[in-house]
Structure formats: C-alpha cells, structure tokens
Amino acid sequence: MGTKATRKAKKGETIYTAPAKINLSLKVLGKREDGYHNVDILMARLDLEDELIFRNSRTTAMACDTPGVPTDESNLVMKAAREFEKAYGRLTKQHMTLVKNVPHGAGLGGGSADAAVTLKACNELLGTNYTEEELHTMAAALGSDVPFFLNPVISRCTGRGEIVTPVPELAEWSSPIVLLKPQFGVSTPSAYKLLHGAHRIKGVTYNPQVVDGIKLVNELERAVFTKFPVLGFTKMWMLGRPGVRAALMSGSGSTLFALTETIEQARELAEAAKAELDPTLWTYCGYVNPQ
Numbered sequence: 001m002g003t004k005a006t007r008k009a010k011k012g013e014t015i016y017t018a019p020a021k022i023n024l025s026l027k028v029l030g031k032r033e034d035g036y037h038n039v040d041i042l043m044a045r046l047d048l049e050d051e052l053i054f055r056n057s058r059t060t061a062m063a064c065d066t067p068g069v070p071t072d073e074s075n076l077v078m079k080a081a082r083e084f085e086k087a088y089g090r091l092t093k094q095h096m097t098l099v100k101n102v103p104h105g106a107g108l109g110g111g112s113a114d115a116a117v118t119l120k121a122c123n124e125l126l127g128t129n130y131t132e133e134e135l136h137t138m139a140a141a142l143g144s145d146v147p148f149f150l151n152p153v154i155s156r157c158t159g160r161g162e163i164v165t166p167v168p169e170l171a172e173w174s175s176p177i178v179l180l181k182p183q184f185g186v187s188t189p190s191a192y193k194l195l196h197g198a199h200r201i202k203g204v205t206y207n208p209q210v211v212d213g214i215k216l217v218n219e220l221e222r223a224v225f226t227k228f229p230v231l232g233f234t235k236m237w238m239l240g241r242p243g244v245r246a247a248l249m250s251g252s253g254s255t256l257f258a259l260t261e262t263i264e265q266a267r268e269l270a271e272a273a274k275a276e277l278d279p280t281l282w283t284y285c286g287y288v289n290p291q
C-alpha cells in the first residue's frame with residue numbers, strides 16, 4: 001500500500017491508496033432472514049484509486065478534497081476509524097485526508113475501499129498488529145464489500161459478500177477496461193429492493209458473456225435497468241463498439257464497464273460515448289486486475 005500514490009508525502013504524513021473494484025460476476029442466490037441476499041461474486045480491483053493521507057493529530061478527524069463529500073461520522077472513513085477504536089479502546093488520533101477519484105453511488109466500492117484502507121493504515125501506524133481475522137471482523141461490520149479490500153486480489157465473495165476466497169488461477173489475468181457512469185448514482189439497498197418486480201427490457205441482453213473462460217453476468221442488471229432503461233441501452237451500445245469483448249453493469253450500478261482488446265479501443269469508446277450518447281458521462285480507461 002502507498003506505493004502508487006500520485007502525490008509526495010510531506011513530513012509526518014503517510015499516503016495510502018484505496019483501489020476501486022468491479023464485479024466481473026454477481027449472482028443473487030436468495031434473500032436471507034437478516035434482510036441481506038446471499039451472493040456469489042467475482043471481484044477484481046482496478047488501477048483507479050482514492051488516496052488517504054494520514055497524520056498524527058489531537059483527535060480523530062477527516063477532510064476531503066471533493067466538495068459535497070460528508071466528512072462527519074457518516075463517512076465510511078470515520079466509521080472505520082471508530083470501528084478500529086472500539087477494539088483499540090482509545091482514539092486513533094489520526095487526521096485523514098481523502099483524495100476522492102472514485103465516484104460515489106457507482107458500484108465501484110469506493111467507500112468500502114476507503115474503509116478497509118483506514119483499518120489497515122491504523123493497524124500499521126499505531127503498531128497494533130491486529131491479525132487478518134481481527135481486521136476482517138471489523139471490515140465485515142462496516143459493509144459486505146469491505147473485507148475484499150483488505151487484500152484486493154481477484155476473489156470470489158460469498159455469503160452477503162464478506163466471505164472472501166482468492167482465485168489464484170486468475171491472479172495474473174488482466175484486461176484493458178473502460179468505465180462509463182451517468183451523472184446519477186444507484187444506492188445498493190434500492191437495487192436489491194428493485195429485484196422484486198423487475199423485468200427484462202426488449203433488445204437488452206442479460207446472458208452470461210465469456211471472456212478468457214470467465215463468465216461475466218450481473219443479476220442486478222434486470223432490477224436496475226427496469227428503473228433506469230438508459231443503462232440497458234448504453235450496455236447494448238457498448239457491445240456494438242470495436243474491440244469490446246464484454247459489457248456489463250458493475251455491482252448495483254450506475255457504472256457500466258466494457259473489457260476491450262486494447263487500451264486504445266477503451267479510450268476510443270470513452271470518446272465516442274461522450275460524443276454520441278451523453279457529454280456529461282464520467283469515463284475512465286485503465287486496467288482491471290493491474291499486474
């Protein structure tokens with residue numbers, strides 16, 4: 001961690017990076033008694049990252065470079081620091097500055113990654129030496145996606161998403177990727193709620209797509225596309241572009257991604273999407289599971 005930060009740490013600062021994720025596959029197995037859904041997810045990190053700058057302080061607090069991001073106790077960074085403090089029995093006395101590159105409400109796990117990195121950073125900086133298992137318990141209490149980010153190697157995530165099993169056969173697999181996100185976001189609880197009463201939109205394919213033996217499918221697409229048909233149409237538009245090997249929604253949306261043969265094709269797709277579909281789209285070109 002911290003090796004790829006784009007800015008240089010000032011004296012007394014330590015910089016950590018928190019990668020975004022995509023769901024290469026997301027299957028919903030059924031609703032549980034606790035209100036969650038059992039899932040079977042294939043999760044991979046991206047080279048798109050937030051940064052978290054830590055420094056010692058008189059109290060535990062945070063700031064963010066992006067206006068509109070809450071920096072109070074509702075932010076997952078603060079929640080993670082508080083979860084850590086429950087075990088630690090003292091204040092972390094860390095000031096955390098979040099440099100936000102991963103959009104919110106996007107299905108890219110930005111908040112979850114920030115939370116996991118906060119736990120790891122506090123463990124390192126305060127020399128507490130909590131075990132992976134202890135960190136996992138704290139992470140799972142913060143959200144279903146948080147444990148994956150403690151060690152973001154390509155993994156199968158089951159249970160409600162918190163049971164993380166690395167997939168060594170895919171450890172060296174990587175692909176160019178392009179992400180498109182409309183201005184609106186989708187909240188995860190609303191996506192799961194929408195599952196009931198969702199239907200298929202004519203002309204949109206939901207079937208698994210196979211890339212290098214990986215079956216890509218997202219069973220939340222049906223629910224989210226019913227409410228936001230534009231996402232279904234954008235997915236189909238992506239599938240018709242040169243070099244696209246697969247196109248899918250990530251997590252509960254609203255980000256759509258396409259795996260391309262080359263990084264140039266990813267860039268061309270992003271340009272074409274802004275020119276032909278919506279000039280206000282947020283786009284990103286890079287690599288999934290960067291080596």
Ligand code: C5P
Pocket residue numbers: 035036037038039142143144145159160161188189192
């Ligand atoms: O665990 P997390 O805080 O990310 O979950 C947010 C909400 O998303 C849950 O309260 C639940 O409504 C929904 N969810 C679900 N099944 C999952 C994960 C999340 O129903 N496996």
